[in-house]
Amino acid sequence: MTAGVDTSFDYHSDTPPGKDPDAYSPTLRRHHQLLWSKELPSGARFDLAPEPRSYLAHRSPLGVFRLSSDAITTRLRKRASRVVRDLPDHELPEWGGYTAGSALVFPGIKIGRKQTINGARGFNRTIADRFDLTLECIRRHYLREEPNPLADVLHRYADFFALFEDFSGYVDFFLLQDLVEEDGKTIRFFHRFEDFRTPAVPKTADEYLQYLRLSNDFITSRNRRIDAQP
Template sequence: MDTYELKDIDVGFDFTSDTAHYWDDFWKEDDLGWSKMDPDSKSPTLRRYHQLLWSRRLPCGQSMQLTDGRSRYYLRWDELYMGSDSILVSFRHADKKEVLDAVRNMVPDYHSFVEKYVRDFYTIGGMMLFPQHRYSFNCARGCNKRICDRWDYTLECIRRYYQGGTSPLSRAMERDKEFFDLFVDFKGFVDFFFLQDCVDEHYEKVNLWLGESFFEKNPYPHSASEYLAWIEAEYDFLRKRNRRIEEFCRASLEESGI
């Protein structure tokens, strides 16, 4: 791995920009906007940023020092293999075409609108690190129809795990118990990953980004106005988390005297 330090982390860096061929034929397939190349696995800068940010003391007292797995695995610490995942989603699926067409009619330039939020969402504030293996928690949250990759729903499952409750992802979380127990409790998890803006000040409630309750059936935006509200909720979180990461990097450098 090239030499990188916390001072080199740019929270505005767009990981599609160093993912080879990401934008090739992006609009070719059904005009939904889709790439065969995934920054989660293909962006070298994203991998370096993950390694830098999360290689530090854990709430359980251990010090996590991630190494580059390079070939089959993304990053590794002891016997834990980690993979990157974007936690901001836009539901650009063929079965959502009616809603997407309505959005298209509400924005001045739909292609520019999509391309901008894709680039923005692929900054470090939109990324997480999870265990990487078959049937992992991260796989489950994308496949579970009561979660549908929504980050607010996902975090509520995590909160319930630490509280001893159940959720649609309980079984997946038990499979990755070794990972989640590193953070001791919900506050430890939230603080370590700079997720404070997803919860209330007492860490007792997860902010709902869309809808009236958690784990509703078909939890997608059902209209153009709901879709735009969803995107804005994600943007609000992204801006705040990027700011927290930037402040952490600055404070760490000041403490080290750099």
């Protein structure tokens, strides 16, 4: 496994009760620092370190980037509550906890008092906090494709995405290959997708169970990919 990163570790286990692991798990912060302090596609180093009033920060001639942590998979239990309430617990795929495969960093400082990426993707009903849909928006940001429900917020943080040069660079840097087809440009969606015209939240039990299975498969695959890193 990547030195110092245990992909079986559940970040809730070292988080105070009732608190958010993205803010309060010291292990999650250390794992982010270990995983993402590395070379960018340009060859420049992207070293991260804790700073006062910043979760993790990078400072270099490239600029100053203050990052926050966020889970990139959601079980949609509240948003799909009408479906979930009719499903017996034994039918739901087992949840492995909040592990490294489900964690990512994003720019964490508001610009012009507007939403961050984390806030926007959770607030936007077209995205519903789903990372597969967020990644499609990021792909479209790099290619300047429309429609893009997150176009405004991604443009506000364009300097961050420029660090990775293109969509492939972003995917490879953050070990997201298991959410992209072999063509490098088609997202492996967790739920049927038709150019943001389809509902982001599954409407039937079968759709919801399929969503959970595909989401869990991604977490498992990404954890394996993290483990394989030198």
